[in-house]
Amino acid sequence: MDVEAVLSELLPQIPENVFSRWLYDRVSLTWLEEDDDRLGMTRFEDGNVELVRRRRLGLDPGPITIGLHPRLVEEPDLLRHTLVHELLHASGVLNHSKELHDAVEEIAPGVAISDSPMLQEKRDEYLDSVKVKSWSCKHCGYEWKRSTVRKPVRCHKCARPL
Numbered sequence: 001m002d003v004e005a006v007l008s009e010l011l012p013q014i015p016e017n018v019f020s021r022w023l024y025d026r027v028s029l030t031w032l033e034e035d036d037d038r039l040g041m042t043r044f045e046d047g048n049v050e051l052v053r054r055r056r057l058g059l060d061p062g063p064i065t066i067g068l069h070p071r072l073v074e075e076p077d078l079l080r081h082t083l084v085h086e087l088l089h090a091s092g093v094l095n096h097s098k099e100l101h102d103a104v105e106e107i108a109p110g111v112a113i114s115d116s117p118m119l120q121e122k123r124d125e126y127l128d129s130v131k132v133k134s135w136s137c138k139h140c141g142y143e144w145k146r147s148t149v150r151k152p153v154r155c156h157k158c159a160r161p162l
């Protein structure tokens with residue numbers, strides 16, 4: 001899949017907002033790490049203080065990086081949905097408002113869990129995280145409180161694989 005082509009196709013559909021006219025020059029795409037919990041993220045490279053100031057004054061936001069989870073290449077509809085969500089953030093909609101979600105649904109509708117292996121995995125990880133409150137190591141017996149959704153790869157004490 002050519003993600004840059006998807007980006008060029010989606011950009012003109014993003015509703016007008018404070019940073020809209022800079023998006024073409026300022027947005028670059030990158031891939032998140034394979035073990036990242038997020039489907040996508042948007043980062044204003046000049047930092048949050050500048051972001052707030054330039055948004056208020058309607059100035060060039062500077063470089064914006066949008067990261068997508070690499071597995072989204074297997075799920076093009078979910079990739080589009082995620083990318084539009086991030087492009088709306090990049091355009092200056094910072095909160096997860098109804099406005100943001102409505103616009104995303106209109107341009108690239110969400111995907112049903114039953115149609116997406118990735119969303120099914122996330123749901124299972126979440127359900128598992130609600131049930132399991134702590135981890136324990138079968139090698140050394142160390143037990144520690146759960147702080148991540150994903151199961152840790154190694155014991156926090158003896159570092160052997162769990």
Ligand SMILES: [Zn+2]
Nearest residue numbers: 085086089096
């Ligand atoms: Zn978001």
Ligand SMILES: [Zn+2]
Nearest residue numbers: 137140155158
């Ligand atoms: Zn251990």
